Amino acid sequence: MITETAPPEVQKRSQRRHIDDNVIRNLGLVGVLILLIVVGIITKPDLYSDPTWVKNNFLTILQQASAIGVVTVGMTFVIIGGGIDLSVGAIIALAGVWATTLATQSYGAAGMIFTALVVGICVGLVNGVLISYGKLVPFIATLAMLVAARGLAAQISGKQTQVSANTTINDIASTKLLGIPLLVWILALVVAAGWVLLNRTTFGRRTVAVGGNPEAARLAGINIKRHTLLLYALSGLCCGIAAIMLTSQATSAQAAMANLYELDAIAAAIIGGTLLSGGRGTIIGALFGVLVFSTITNLFAINNLSTEVQNMVKGGIIVLAVLIQQFRFRSVTQLLKR
Amino acid sequence: MTIPAPRESSEDVVLRLTDVVKTFPGVRALDGVQLEVRAGEVHCLLGQNGAGKSTLIKTLAGVHHADGGEITWLGEPFAPATPQAAMRAGIATIYQELDLVDDLSIAENAFLGHEQTRFGFTKRRSTASRTKEILTRLGHGEIPPRQAVRSLPAAGKQIVSMARALSHDAKLIVMDEPSAVLAHDEVENLFRIIRELTAENIAVIYISHRLEEIREIGDRVTVLKDGRTTAANLPARTTPTRDLVSKMTGRTIEYVFPPRRTLEEKPPLLVVDGLTREHEFADVSLTVAPGEIVGIAGLVGSGRSELLETIFGARRPDSGTITLDGKRIRSLGTAVRKGMGMAPEERKSQALLLDEPIYKNMTLSSFSGFARAGFTDAAGERKAAERTADQLELRPRDVMRPVRTLSGGNQQKVVVGRWLLGDTRLLLLDEPTRGVDVGARAELYQVIQGLAENGVGVLLVSSEVPEVLGLSDRVLVMREGRMIREAPADQIDEDTVLDLVMAGSLMEGEPA
Ligand SMILES: Nc1ncnc2c1ncn2[C@@H]1O[C@H](COP(=O)(O)OP(=O)(O)OP(=O)(O)O)[C@@H](O)[C@H]1O
Numbered sequence: 001m002i003t004e005t006a007p008p009e010v011q012k013r014s015q016r017r018h019i020d021d022n023v024i025r026n027l028g029l030v031g032v033l034i035l036l037i038v039v040g041i042i043t044k045p046d047l048y049s050d051p052t053w054v055k056n057n058f059l060t061i062l063q064q065a066s067a068i069g070v071v072t073v074g075m076t077f078v079i080i081g082g083g084i085d086l087s088v089g090a091i092i093a094l095a096g097v098w099a100t101t102l103a104t105q106s107y108g109a110a111g112m113i114f115t116a117l118v119v120g121i122c123v124g125l126v127n128g129v130l131i132s133y134g135k136l137v138p139f140i141a142t143l144a145m146l147v148a149a150r151g152l153a154a155q156i157s158g159k160q161t162q163v164s165a166n167t168t169i170n171d172i173a174s175t176k177l178l179g180i181p182l183l184v185w186i187l188a189l190v191v192a193a194g195w196v197l198l199n200r201t202t203f204g205r206r207t208v209a210v211g212g213n214p215e216a217a218r219l220a221g222i223n224i225k226r227h228t229l230l231l232y233a234l235s236g237l238c239c240g241i242a243a244i245m246l247t248s249q250a251t252s253a254q255a256a257m258a259n260l261y262e263l264d265a266i267a268a269a270i271i272g273g274t275l276l277s278g279g280r281g282t283i284i285g286a287l288f289g290v291l292v293f294s295t296i297t298n299l300f301a302i303n304n305l306s307t308e309v310q311n312m313v314k315g316g317i318i319v320l321a322v323l324i325q326q327f328r329f330r331s332v333t334q335l336l337k338r
Numbered sequence: 339m340t341i342p343a344p345r346e347s348s349e350d351v352v353l354r355l356t357d358v359v360k361t362f363p364g365v366r367a368l369d370g371v372q373l374e375v376r377a378g379e380v381h382c383l384l385g386q387n388g389a390g391k392s393t394l395i396k397t398l399a400g401v402h403h404a405d406g407g408e409i410t411w412l413g414e415p416f417a418p419a420t421p422q423a424a425m426r427a428g429i430a431t432i433y434q435e436l437d438l439v440d441d442l443s444i445a446e447n448a449f450l451g452h453e454q455t456r457f458g459f460t461k462r463r464s465t466a467s468r469t470k471e472i473l474t475r476l477g478h479g480e481i482p483p484r485q486a487v488r489s490l491p492a493a494g495k496q497i498v499s500m501a502r503a504l505s506h507d508a509k510l511i512v513m514d515e516p517s518a519v520l521a522h523d524e525v526e527n528l529f530r531i532i533r534e535l536t537a538e539n540i541a542v543i544y545i546s547h548r549l550e551e552i553r554e555i556g557d558r559v560t561v562l563k564d565g566r567t568t569a570a571n572l573p574a575r576t577t578p579t580r581d582l583v584s585k586m587t588g589r590t591i592e593y594v595f596p597p598r599r600t601l602e603e604k605p606p607l608l609v610v611d612g613l614t615r616e617h618e619f620a621d622v623s624l625t626v627a628p629g630e631i632v633g634i635a636g637l638v639g640s641g642r643s644e645l646l647e648t649i650f651g652a653r654r655p656d657s658g659t660i661t662l663d664g665k666r667i668r669s670l671g672t673a674v675r676k677g678m679g680m681a682p683e684e685r686k687s688q689a690l691l692l693d694e695p696i697y698k699n700m701t702l703s704s705f706s707g708f709a710r711a712g713f714t715d716a717a718g719e720r721k722a723a724e725r726t727a728d729q730l731e732l733r734p735r736d737v738m739r740p741v742r743t744l745s746g747g748n749q750q751k752v753v754v755g756r757w758l759l760g761d762t763r764l765l766l767l768d769e770p771t772r773g774v775d776v777g778a779r780a781e782l783y784q785v786i787q788g789l790a791e792n793g794v795g796v797l798l799v800s801s802e803v804p805e806v807l808g809l810s811d812r813v814l815v816m817r818e819g820r821m822i823r824e825a826p827a828d829q830i831d832e833d834t835v836l837d838l839v840m841a842g843s844l845m846e847g848e849p850a
């Protein structure tokens with residue numbers, strides 16, 4: 001008989017280590033979040049001395065993170081599955097505009113929600129078909145979709161802002177449940193569903209396999225084409241949900257809405273530890289990534305700084321967050337190696 | 339003279355390792371290794387999968403850094419910080435896992451990291467001609483140096499790796515299982531080059547699980563077990579196999595094939611009829627009955643792997659049919675659903691998710707079967723994977739480890755283990771024992787035989803003729819894409835198979 005080399009306690013440690021990798025990443029992001037809040041406290045001590053303001057501001061941050069957070073969950077799946085979706089912002093615009101045409105509005109709130117979701121899913125399916133069956137590179141296919149979907153949205157809306165006259169839709173953004181905005185509940189639900197889907201279902205397992213090593217996945221009998229298709233449809237669905245959330249917040253929709261959401265969603269997923277080459281990523285990390293962004297936006301808003309400065313700093317913080325993460329990540333693994 | 343000469347002139351010892359230690363999180367991969375290599379010798383390293391051979395040579399190559407112990411190279415303390423440093427010091431390494439850049443050309447790969455440049459521009463022409471020289475020396479003058487590496491089969495890539503090692507002015511060349519992907523005549527070529535190298539007083543460290551190779555080419559052997567040197571400097575030719583194996587494993591292994599069973603006549607499970615793919619194979623017909631093991635012998639490049647992949651539905655045939663249990667197989671999806679499984683030839687690129695844990699890799703084709711209503715059953719998968727890990731003697735047995743941290747042979751076991759888990763009825767095995775050590779190999783043979791006894795049909799491709807003959811019930815010989823012979827395994831012998839297989843290749847070796 002050959003006996004096992006590693007004693008049991010060593011084995012346990014190595015098991016824990018794999019979980020730690022992700023936890024450490026996320027801790028890095030929590031660190032960034034705390035840093036941002038500290039900067040807020042230093043620059044606006046008077047605001048932070050008021051507990052109700054702090055609570056409301058916190059909810060505002062979450063609410064601002066809600067739509068982009070939902071999109072980021074879909075994006076994270078696509079990226080883990082080895083793709084990229086540049087068309088998310090455009091899909092939101094198209095879904096939002098389509099859901100707020102006078103014709104759609106005549107079917108009431110249910111009709112509007114249904115339309116937004118179906119438009120999202122369908123555009124996602126088109127992306128998926130182009131990529132998996134048409135063999136287009138995801139970058140190109142979704143870039144083309146970005147242009148086309150925004151164009152179609154402008155066409156439908158006649159470049160006008162379409163006001164939503166439906167009070168049910170408009171109320172979504174102002175409703176609170178247990179003191180927490182409904183939009184935040186939706187985000188929580190989507191994040192929870194995304195986590196379960198990625199970590200506990202065969203769909204999630206396939207996503208990791210397809211993104212991690214497509215050839216191995218194929219030879220193991222996984223239908224990569226169909227799965228890729230479903231991933232883009234999932235991203236489209238998330239965009240449909242986000243379209244309703246944004247329409248409700250603005251009580252209107254227009255072709256230019258959700259501008260540059262693709263960049264925010266990709267950036268949030270990446271700083272949340274998702275590998276751009278596919279095969280690895282976490283939903284919780286992506287959520288933290290989104291929270292970092294909306295906290296920055298908030299920090300600038302309370303300090304009355306312009307969006308130009310804001311964007312410059314945002315770019316810097318993306319780099320910083322990743323650097324900090326890598327630094328923490330490396331030093332901790334080094335420690336574990338001792 | 340009055341000064342007594344030392345027992346062995348210590349001057350020609352070029353490399354000496356004393357008590358070298360290397361730990362990874364959770365594993366002591368090297369736990370006090372001693373090694374002494376002399377100029378102009380072929381020093382063989384023996385050891386089971388996971389014994390630490392690759393870790394050892396990566397420490398020499400500057401990929402890993404030793405945590406303890408001492409390395410002396412040409413009389414000086416040696417601790418290469420990077421692979422470049424090791425190369426500059428005169429140590430070139432051929433790694434076990436191919437490490438080529440697929441999209442670069444053969445010449446660019448050969449000179450990767452030490453490109454010949456002038457004013458910052460690469461000297462493409464002279465690089466290509468130097469590469470050509472080296473390839474010719476390797477007996478492969480026909481390979482165009484400017485071709486992309488991607489287009490080469492596994493054996494071709496191995497030759498490029500060798501060319502890369504030879505492109506340095508090395509005083510020590512380390513070869514980690516170079517013969518694993520090579521055909522019989524390629525190995526002869528390799529040995530000829532090794533002899534040329536040692537004649538120039540270059541030292542060679544040679545790793546292989548094939549004892550007969552070590553007997554042929556080796557001068558001295560050092561045996562590793564669990565990261566420790568258990569025997570050093572044994573004479574390669576005269577040490578009895580029994581001793582080597584027991585030093586490696588701490589036990590004695592009867593390295594024999596399981597006894598042959600009698601097969602009852604059954605209608606075939608797999609019927610392949612007139613299968614053809616242009617430039618790969620032509621008009622192949624074969625059958626596999628339930629419980630039967632059919633072995634395909636042939637050279638690397640004779641179209642065997644392509645044939646298996648086509649039967650599996652991973653490649654589309656130009657003509658011909660594949661029928662499993664009366665059902666036509668037209669796609670990979672149907673093949674898997676009907677209970678076909680394949681362990682492909684290239685584990686890293688075709689079979690493994692390197693960053694995922696062992697158990698997820700083992701259940702990659704069966705996790706849906708464990709799942710309930712779309713929800714995966716991780717605990718159930720883990721348990722099943724642990725059972726398979728025991729069956730295959732996976733080391734370490736911790737199924738939560740990422741596959742990347744396993745030794746080469748153990749990664750291979752994960753790939754084979756995958757198909758032991760599902761309801762496989764026909765198993766296609768492409769070089770299943772590549773890189774697997776003697777002990778585990780015997781276990782693997784028993785596992786395959788056990789599957790057959792339970793009614794699973796097995797179609798096996800192997801470059802090792804004794805393996806094909808020992809394991810199969812029926813043998814097919816393939817040459818240049820055609821089946822040239824079929825016979826029950828007990829009615830054909832090794833020499834006949836080798837003759838059949840090689841007949842065409844003698845001409846190939848010569849430049850046109
Ligand atoms: N990067 C790594 N991280 C953690 N553990 C590792 C790593 N690389 C190797 N190991 C472990 O170190 C031990 C020695 O591995 P090594 O690759 O040196 O074995 P080997 O003797 O080359 O085996 P084989 O014959 O299968 O190639 C194994 O237990 C392996 O799991």
Ligand SMILES: [Mg+2]
Binds near residue numbers: 392434
């Ligand atoms: Mg090895």
